[in-house]
Amino acid sequence: MAVISQPGSSVKFTNISQIRMKKGDKRFEIVCYRNKVQDWRNGIEKDIDEVVQVPQVFINVGKGELAGAQDLQKYFGTTDVEKAVLEILNKGELQVGGKERQQQQEQLHQAVLQIIATKVINPKNGRPYPASLLEKVLDRIDFRFSATKPAKVQALEAIKLLLEAQLIPIVRARMRIRVTDDANSLNAYSEDLKEKMSVVESENTEGSSIEISGLINPSDFRDIDQLVHEKSNGEGLVEVLSVTEEAQE
Incomplete structure (x- = not known):
């Protein structure tokens, strides 16, 4: 199906995330339902219609500009829109808003603390430490949480530092x-x-x-x-x- 450019139109999308892919000097975008992209990439979601909100490739989602057939052929090697959408869906960079990114980072931060809390204890009474106290100690030893490392990896790194520092009595x-x-x-x-x-x-x-x-x-x-x-x-x-x-x- 041929894809026409609509430079003068404006399309409003709600409850979506954009996925972008740079090909040469061009940037291409698709719009997907929020929280469905990872399900697709993890093999949980199989129906692409449950993931992609609009089965089109855009040059600029905000302006509603669609990629033309010439661009698809030049950069994707095909004029098949579905194939181009799939490539962007599988390999493109998921875009998230500032508030959503902050929320994700906070969830990861808390996940790291909870993992640590299940793997270390106070040797004097055999009890686990609350996550809030562990967070304060990690701050004192200048541990930096990462937005990209898995929670388990960060937790193990943090435990190693806690055991070395011994600012509080702590053992595995x-x-x-x-x-x-x-x-x-x-x-x-x-x-x-x-x-x-x-x-x-x-x-x-x-x-x-x-x-x-x-x-x-x-x-x-x-x-x-x-x-x-x-x-x-x-x-x-x-x-x-x-x-x-x-x-x-």
């Missing part, structure tokens, strides 16, 4: 877990499992099953879960009982 929390499996199966890998535990607290046999409980460092949970899954052919169970114990360095 440990997980208390319980592994349950058939006795014959678990006996075959129990030594490997115990080696990954900081402390083996109990080992109980009930009928044909065995339960082994103990403390682990949170960073070892994935390896333990994978070990149990592989050795038990998916039949073993790993349960997190608590995250309140002091970590031993």
Whole structure:
């Protein structure tokens, strides 16, 4: 379908985000429903009509100027509007307003603090610190939150600095877990499992099953879960009982 330019028109869009893509010396834009772009890029949303508000490629959304067929052919190698829209949707830069950007940054900021609060404790009483106190300490050690790094990455970086600074008594929390499996199966890998535990607290046999409980460092949970899954052919169970114990360095 041919796309005509409308330099004199003005189009009003509501509840939308723009996606921009620079191709050579030209900038192209599409308009999408707010909060749908990431769903599309993450494979959650499959219907493009639920994502793109207007199935057109614009030179300037604010002025309602559409890209012409010559521009599409020159910069996208096709006059197929849908193909050009898809390329911009998948690869373009999502634009957000100042208020929305500030809100996103604040949400990320709080997510980092909440992750930290679940991974460290006060060794004197075994209790977690409130996020508000952790935020104050991070400010004192000049930790800078990032608007681009994932929350988990920032949280781990912040924890490392908190442990080094020790402005407040702080240690990594440990997980208390319980592994349950058939006795014959678990006996075959129990030594490997115990080696990954900081402390083996109990080992109980009930009928044909065995339960082994103990403390682990949170960073070892994935390896333990994978070990149990592989050795038990998916039949073993790993349960997190608590995250309140002091970590031993």
